[in-house]
Amino acid sequence: MACNHCVVKVGKAIASVEGVVEVDVNLEKREAVVIFEESVTDLGKIKAAVREAGYEPL
Numbered sequence: 056m057a058c059n060h061c062v063v064k065v066g067k068a069i070a071s072v073e074g075v076v077e078v079d080v081n082l083e084k085r086e087a088v089v090i091f092e093e094s095v096t097d098l099g100k101i102k103a104a105v106r107e108a109g110y111e112p113l
Contacts, residue, residue: 056082056110068108072101086113 056062059082066080069087074095080087089101102112 056080056085058082061110064108065105065110068104068110069101072096072104075101 056065062080062082065087066078069075069078069080069089072091074092075089076092077090078087079089087105091101105112
């Protein structure tokens with residue numbers, strides 16, 4: 056991520072995953088804190104959404 060546009064794009068991608076309750080993307084730390092329902096989704100689906108948005112999850 057290089058700018059605020061990236062933050063918004065990644066945040067929207069993560070938020071679009073069913074089961075994601077809350078997401079906070081931080082440009083300076085280059086990280087996202089995600090709260091999600093484990094019975095509905097998993098980290099793999101969230102990472103896939105980030106990849107589909109054009110970014111490589113860590």
